[in-house]
Amino acid sequence: MDRHPAIPGNASPSGRLALNILHFARVLREAGMPVGPGHVIDALDAAQAGSLRSREDFYWTLHAVFVKRREHKELFDQAFHVFWKKPKMLEQLMQLMFQQITRPADEKAKQAGFRRLAEAMFDKVESQSRREEKPGALDFDATFSHSALEVLRRKDFEQMTVAEQAQARLAIARLRTHRLEIRTRRFKPFHSGERIDLRRTLKGSLRAGGHLIDLAKRERQWREPPLVVLCDISGSCSNYSRMFLHFLHGLMNDRERVSVFLFGTRLTNISRELKRRDVDEAMMKVSSAVKDWSGGTRIGSALKEFNYRWARRVLTQGAHVLLMTDGLDREDVSLLEVEMARLRRSAKRIIWLNPLLRYQGFEARAAGIRAMMPHIDEFRPVHSLESLADLAGALAAPRRAEHDPKTWLKAS
Amino acid sequence: MDSDNKATGLPPSIDAVAELLKSQGYIADRALSTVVFLALKMGRPLFLEGEAGVGKTEIAKVLAGALGRKLIRLQCYEGLDVNAAVYEWNYSAQMIEIRLAEAAGELDRERLGHDIFSEKFLTKRPLLQALEAVKGAAPVLLIDELDRTDEAFEAFLLEVLSDFQVTIPELGTITAAEPPIVVITSNRTREVHDALKRRCLYHWVGYPDAEREIAIIKARRPDASAALAREVVSFVQALRQGELYKAPGVAETLDWVSALHELDAISLDPQTVNDTLGVLLKYQDDIVRMEGSEAKRILDQIKAEIGAMSRT
Numbered sequence: 001m002d003r004h005p006a007i008p009g010n011a012s013p014s015g016r017l018a019l020n021i022l023h024f025a026r027v028l029r030e031a032g033m034p035v036g037p038g039h040v041i042d043a044l045d046a047a048q049a050g051s052l053r054s055r056e057d058f059y060w061t062l063h064a065v066f067v068k069r070r071e072h073k074e075l076f077d078q079a080f081h082v083f084w085k086k087p088k089m090l091e092q093l094m095q096l097m098f099q100q101i102t103r104p105a106d107e108k109a110k111q112a113g114f115r116r117l118a119e120a121m122f123d124k125v126e127s128q129s130r131r132e133e134k135p136g137a138l139d140f141d142a143t144f145s146h147s148a149l150e151v152l153r154r155k156d157f158e159q160m161t162v163a164e165q166a167q168a169r170l171a172i173a174r175l176r177t178h179r180l181e182i183r184t185r186r187f188k189p190f191h192s193g194e195r196i197d198l199r200r201t202l203k204g205s206l207r208a209g210g211h212l213i214d215l216a217k218r219e220r221q222w223r224e225p226p227l228v229v230l231c232d233i234s235g236s237c238s239n240y241s242r243m244f245l246h247f248l249h250g251l252m253n254d255r256e257r258v259s260v261f262l263f264g265t266r267l268t269n270i271s272r273e274l275k276r277r278d279v280d281e282a283m284m285k286v287s288s289a290v291k292d293w294s295g296g297t298r299i300g301s302a303l304k305e306f307n308y309r310w311a312r313r314v315l316t317q318g319a320h321v322l323l324m325t326d327g328l329d330r331e332d333v334s335l336l337e338v339e340m341a342r343l344r345r346s347a348k349r350i351i352w353l354n355p356l357l358r359y360q361g362f363e364a365r366a367a368g369i370r371a372m373m374p375h376i377d378e379f380r381p382v383h384s385l386e387s388l389a390d391l392a393g394a395l396a397a398p399r400r401a402e403h404d405p406k407t408w409l410k411a412s
Numbered sequence: 413m414d415s416d417n418k419a420t421g422l423p424p425s426i427d428a429v430a431e432l433l434k435s436q437g438y439i440a441d442r443a444l445s446t447v448v449f450l451a452l453k454m455g456r457p458l459f460l461e462g463e464a465g466v467g468k469t470e471i472a473k474v475l476a477g478a479l480g481r482k483l484i485r486l487q488c489y490e491g492l493d494v495n496a497a498v499y500e501w502n503y504s505a506q507m508i509e510i511r512l513a514e515a516a517g518e519l520d521r522e523r524l525g526h527d528i529f530s531e532k533f534l535t536k537r538p539l540l541q542a543l544e545a546v547k548g549a550a551p552v553l554l555i556d557e558l559d560r561t562d563e564a565f566e567a568f569l570l571e572v573l574s575d576f577q578v579t580i581p582e583l584g585t586i587t588a589a590e591p592p593i594v595v596i597t598s599n600r601t602r603e604v605h606d607a608l609k610r611r612c613l614y615h616w617v618g619y620p621d622a623e624r625e626i627a628i629i630k631a632r633r634p635d636a637s638a639a640l641a642r643e644v645v646s647f648v649q650a651l652r653q654g655e656l657y658k659a660p661g662v663a664e665t666l667d668w669v670s671a672l673h674e675l676d677a678i679s680l681d682p683q684t685v686n687d688t689l690g691v692l693l694k695y696q697d698d699i700v701r702m703e704g705s706e707a708k709r710i711l712d713q714i715k716a717e718i719g720a721m722s723r724t
Contacts, residue, residue, distance in 0.1 A: 185491020186564070198503040205510070206528060209521045213507075256563075308657065316601045317490060317562070342657075342697070 018044055024083050025066070030120030031079060032162055033072050039065055058084070071277030078117055115280070119162050164246065165279065171392035172250040181222040182318050182348075193219030225318045225348060226257035230306065232325035233290065234264040234297035241293075244324065245286060247392070249279050259314045263302035264292035269310065299329040299368060300336035307342050318348040322395075323376070326355055329368035336368055340375040351378045352405075353395070370409070379405045421479050422452050436474040437631040438467070439624055447615040448475070457573050457594035459609055462617030464599050465661025472554035472595035481593065482551040486538040488561040494568065498578055500535045509533070529582035539572055543588040550590040559598040566608050573611050620662060622649050628662060633669045643680045644669055646714035648692065651702070654710075660692045667691050682708045 021043050029035040043065045052058050059080055067076045189197060200216035208214075229248060233241045252258045252274045259271045273285035287293075315321070321343065329336055344350060352372065373379070380395065380403060423429045429452070430445040440448070448471070451458040460468040476483035486497060506528050513524055536544070542553040558566070572578055573594065577587040596612060598604055620628060622645050629641040644665060652659045660668075668691045677684050685707045693699045 184562070186493060186562075199501060202501070202503060202506055202528070206521070206525045209524075211514075308655075313600055313602065316559070338697070 017047065021047065021062075024062070024079070027083055027117075027120050028066055028076065028079055030162070031075055031116045032120075032165055033066065033075060034068070035066055055084070069277070074278055074281065075117065079120075082117065082121065116162050116165070168246050168250045168279075171247065172254050174392045180224070180320070182225045184221045184223045186221045187218040188221050190217055190219035193217035195219070224255055224257075225320050226259070226314065226316070227251075227255070227320050227322060228314050228347070229258065229260045229322045230303075230324065231260065231262050232264070232297060232299070233262045233293055235294045245274075245283060246279060249274050249282050253277065257319075259310075261306060261310070262286075262290055263299070263306075264295045265298050265302075266292050267302045267305045267309075268292075297325075297329055298331050299325060299327070299372075300331050300333070300339055303339035303343060304335065307339055307346070311343070311346050315346045320349045320351065321347040322351050322353060324353045327352075327369040327372050328366055333367045333371045337371040337375075340372050344375040349378070350376045351380055351395075352376045353380045373405045373409050376405050378403045379408055423449065425449070432478045433471075433474055434631070436478045438470060438474040439620075439627045439631055440471075441620065441624060444471075444615060444617065447613050451613050452593065454613070455591055457596055457612040459596045459598070459604075459612035459614045460617050461598045461600050461604075461614070463619070463659070463661055465663035466617045466619060467662055468597040468617050469554065469556055472552055472556075472597075475593065475595070476552040479552070479593075481549060482545075483554060484538050484542045484551050484592070485554045485556060487556050488558050488565070490560060490562060492561045492565050496537060497565070497568075498537050498539045499580060500537065501529070502533045502535050506533050531583070534580075534583070540578060540586065542592040542594075543572075543576060543578065543586055545588065545590060545592060547590050550588070550592045553592040553594045555594065555596045557599060558596050558604060559600060559602045563605065566605055570608060570611070573608070619652055619659070622646065625649070625662065625665060629666065629669055632666055633673065636669045636673050637678060640672060640678060640680075641669065642718060643714065644672065646718060647680060647685070647710060650710045650714055651692070656693065656698045656701075657695045658693070658698065664692050664694075680711060682711060685711060 022040055025035050025040045025043065043062055046061045046065050047058075049061075052061060062080065063073075063076060067073055187193075187195070187197070189200060195218050197216040197218035200218075201213060204216060205211075205213045229251075231241070231244060231248070248258075248260050252260065252271075259269065260274055262268045262270055268290045270286050270289055273289050274282050276282035276285055354369075378399060423432050426442070426445050426449045429449040430440055430442075433440045433445065433448070448458065450456070458471075460471065462468055472485075473483060475481070509528055510524065513527075538553070542551055545551050555569070558569075575587070576591040577585055579585045594612075619625075625645045625648070626638075626641050629636060629645065630638075633641075648660055648665050648668070668688065671688050671691045672680075672684065675684065675688070682704075686703055689699050689702060689707070693702060
């Protein structure tokens with residue numbers, strides 16, 4: 001790392017400063033900020049404007065040029081301090097990248113966006129390979145075992161990598177092409193609409209002097225319904241929660257009217273937390289808001305709490321519900337059945353995403369699953385929970401026979 | 413001078429507000445009286461949120477009655493648009509006007525446009541009506557169940573509520589000579605945007621306590637016996653403590669009192685309670701849970717309590 005320029009006083013940018021600004025812009029771009037050549041030229045011009053007296057001036061000058069959205073501020077801030085000399089920070093970054101031989105990164109390294117920045121500044125490939133080794137290190141795999149015990153646990157998510165972020169964006173974009181929209185009661189002008197738009201008709205005809213009446217048409221507007229996501233984060237589902245939360249974060253920032261609830265032994269509304277634009281920042285907020293990571297499951301009582309406290313507030317205007325759980329509930333199944341029926345009556349459509357389905361030969365045999373099955377509209381399999389693309393694919397695929405809950409009930 | 417005061421007629425203190433509401437049969441608690449007083453004093457919209465049947469809409473009606481103002485009500489629903497809320501042109505009349513002008517052979521484009529889009533052909537909807545009041549007699553504008561409409565309409569309301577003006581492209585901007593008294597209610601079936609709430613004084617209307625609920629029955633159903641009222645209120649309050657999908661509101665309590673009065677009941681007994689439970693509870697699950705032994709248990713409990721109270 002030999003790009004540590006001193007910030008010049010009043011001098012016009014020497015060739016070296018220009019080069020460094022260029023490098024800095026590249027770092028930002030690698031870290032995921034949309035920085036183009038135009039920005040670099042702007043930055044050079046701005047630096048040349050000449051009134052830079054201090055480091056702070058320089059910071060805000062570059063900030064003005066490169067940061068176009070609020071959520072990029074954090075990333076820029078960190079990149080600036082690392083790139084434009086702050087030796088300690090660099091050590092932390094190094095540590096993050098070579099974790100195999102060092103102790104876990106200390107607290108400061110947990111700042112949002114840090115991982116993406118580290119990748120941008122060092123070798124990307126290295127961090128990728130390290131990630132892939134990770135699953136082997138599991139001491140005890142609690143996947144798909146379940147209990148009703150309440151274990152309060154905190155969870156720290158690994159930060160998102162650049163590649164993962166790109167993948168998330170792709171997955172969301174894929175979903176976008178399969179949007180399910182419902183008809184609203186509002187109209188918009190449309191040349192071959194079904195109804196006559198009297199107001200535009202009259203205005204148009206008067207513009208021409210009132211001789212001709214040329215009919216203007218209008219049509220109903222279509223809009224995505226509100227979406228409520230209920231996601232199981234109990235021990236049996238904990239392996240995929242990180243990936244799924246990233247997906248939800250993308251979804252939340254892509255469309256309006258999404259509410260997200262997590263449940264294990266209790267129900268937590270994390271809609272506000274997920275609204276943070278930066279994904280790592282959002283994950284940090286979520287992990288501190290939720291107290292029951294990887295504990296037991298009480299689907300019945302979680303649904304009851306949702307029905308009583310939230311359903312009337314979020315399940316309006318034809319809301320769809322996306323239920324993400326394996327349906328393994330140790331508690332009294334009758335409660336689960338009653339609450340599922342209630343949920344069915346207040347939601348327009350319930351889609352159940354079940355990770356158990358990835359195993360061949362799954363049958364709807366568990367009592368909890370049999371209790372829930374009659375009250376859902378669609379049963380969606382997720383074959384691999386490790387990739388966002390598969391998840392988006394499962395949600396976006398057109399409805400087929402295997403998605404009908406009745407076939408599953410019959411089969412077993 | 414005196415007449416001017418009378419015309420404005422706004423109560424000078426919180427107590428005066430409470431008195432004013434009481435004179436119309438609305439028993440408000442101190443918090444509600446305070447927020448109503450402030451809304452009137454500061455000229456800010458009053459945003460009332462709460463469960464169904466706790467008397468949110470009633471406040472607007474009572475205010476209008478007590479202050480001698482006109483009540484203009486805008487009931488919100490999904491898809492409510494400017495045409496239904498603010499104004500609409502009378503298209504058929506406009507068409508006829510064009511035809512007549514044509515027949516008379518006076519088709520001057522400029523003048524025709526001016527004539528067609530004049531106030532003569534304007535159908536005024538609630539929001540526009542509310543802005544057109546004479547000085548000193550601004551109406552009470554009730555925007556009921558705002559949560560039923562969508563975000564687009566909410567955004568439109570921002571302009572109306574902050575400047576009390578609407579813009580009609582063909583006519584220009586219409587500004588209220590005196591801002592109306594605005595009451596907005598919401599059942600919270602959806603969160604209303606912070607930007608709109610910020611412009612209002614917010615109040616959560618909760619269930620009343622036992623004393624106030626008895627006073628409400630007394631004011632609204634004066635022919636019901638005091639003993640029955642006490643039993644009914646104790647029963648309803650006990651129901652609200654329990655776990656119900658939809659707890660009964662004040663409106664249900666009043667309905668129940670009327671129902672019991674019609675049945676000539678002078679006291680609650682398990683049979684009557686079971687037969688009339690549908691007046692109080694509106695969800696089948698809740699009724700099934702409460703029917704029979706549960707209702708009897710609560711009944712025994714409140715009778716014991718009332719008995720203990722009257723003995724001391």
